[in-house]
Amino acid sequence: MRVRFWGTRGSIPVALTSADVRDKLVQALLHASGRTFNSYEEAHAYATAELDFSLTHTFGGHTPCVELETGSDSYFVCDMGSGARPFGQHVFAKQARRPSTVNVFMSHVHWDHIMGFPFFGPAYVPGHKIRIHGCHDVLEQAFRLQQSPPCFPVGFDQLGATIEFVKLEPDRTVEVDGLKVTPHLQLHSGDSFGFRFEHDGKSVIYSTDSEHKLENRAEAENFAEFFRNADVVIFDAMYALAEAISVKADWGHSSNIVGVELCQMARAKHLVLFHHEPANNDATLEGLLKEARRFEELTRGDHALKVSAAYDGLEIDL
Numbered sequence: 080m081r082v083r084f085w086g087t088r089g090s091i092p093v094a095l096t097s098a099d100v101r102d103k104l105v106q107a108l109l110h111a112s113g114r115t116f117n118s119y120e121e122a123h124a125y126a127t128a129e130l131d132f133s134l135t136h137t138f139g140g141h142t143p144c145v146e147l148e149t150g151s152d153s154y155f156v157c158d159m160g161s162g163a164r165p166f167g168q169h170v171f172a173k174q175a176r177r178p179s180t181v182n183v184f185m186s187h188v189h190w191d192h193i194m195g196f197p198f199f200g201p202a203y204v205p206g207h208k209i210r211i212h213g214c215h216d217v218l219e220q221a222f223r224l225q226q227s228p229p230c231f232p233v234g235f236d237q238l239g240a241t242i243e244f245v246k247l248e249p250d251r252t253v254e255v256d257g258l259k260v261t262p263h264l265q266l267h268s269g270d271s272f273g274f275r276f277e278h279d280g281k282s283v284i285y286s287t288d289s290e291h292k293l294e295n296r297a298e299a300e301n302f303a304e305f306f307r308n309a310d311v312v313i314f315d316a317m318y319a320l321a322e323a324i325s326v327k328a329d330w331g332h333s334s335n336i337v338g339v340e341l342c343q344m345a346r347a348k349h350l351v352l353f354h355h356e357p358a359n360n361d362a363t364l365e366g367l368l369k370e371a372r373r374f375e376e377l378t379r380g381d382h383a384l385k386v387s388a389a390y391d392g393l394e395i396d397l
């Protein structure tokens with residue numbers, strides 16, 4: 080399976096500003112002062128090996144949209160945040176005018192998770208088939224509502240693709256075009272659902288917009304069971320731990336440190352921090368990643384956990 084991240088920011092899309100770009104450039108120049116490079120390749124190798132990740136990359140711009148590739152002709156994608164727009168371009172390029180079947184799995188219908196759908200190209204083209212899966216009764220209503228006047232010029236009924244809504248039941252595993260999917264209820268305003276995906280002996284958890292109260296042992300064990308032995312856990316790490324347990328308690332999100340603890344309990348292999356706070360810049364996000372890695376090292380028993388931070392364009396093969 081391959082996991083491809085099209086959108087990794089929480090709440091609202093964020094773009095790098097001119098000042099951000101200039102600052103990265105200035106810091107890179109300072110870092111390289113005295114060095115000479117004779118080719119693009121030489122400079123590229125230096126930037127990749129020696130500069131901080133937050134100088135050479137940027138973390139999530141688009142809101143949540145994560146693709147799973149299984150080798151099937153069908154597409155699988157979690158959430159329709161603003162990352163759905165470039166994902167749609169990818170579908171067009173790969174299909175080369177052939178119609179597609181796209182299976183969407185919706186964690187919930189907050190705006191940051193549906194806002195990309197009106198810009199998802201295949202929705203406009205007859206022949207394409209889109210199946211939107213989720214546990215919420217209001218799933219279809221939410222998609223229709225955001226394309227109603229006066230908020231959007233093209234109504235949902237004007238879309239050319241065949242669009243179908245499929246109701247899933249929590250904790251009931253179904254198979255969708257060869258991919259096994261199990262939804263699981265999470266604590267979040269209006270409820271959200273995590274998904275466990277299994278294919279070819281590999282498992283991926285998509286668990287965003289989910290608050291955890293680890294002092295409640297039963298709750299922690301419930302999620303450790305859901306994450307059990309997963310190869311990849313994509314986890315809502317919107318806040319730092321101190322924020323998550325103080326000022327932002329009950330805001331419906333979790334932290335980098337809670338992600339490490341739950342993945343350790345579950346003996347998961349790879350934690351991917353996701354749904355980044357829009358107020359955090361790249362340096363802050365890299366700091367949260369380093370903090371999580373340090374915490375993992377300090378608390379490691381006989382099981383090592385890999386920790387990454389998601390960014391738009393990240394691909395993970397498993």
Ligand SMILES: [Zn+2]
Pocket residue numbers: 089090189191192288354
């Ligand atoms: Zn969200």
Ligand SMILES: [Zn+2]
Pocket residue numbers: 187189267288
């Ligand atoms: Zn939400």
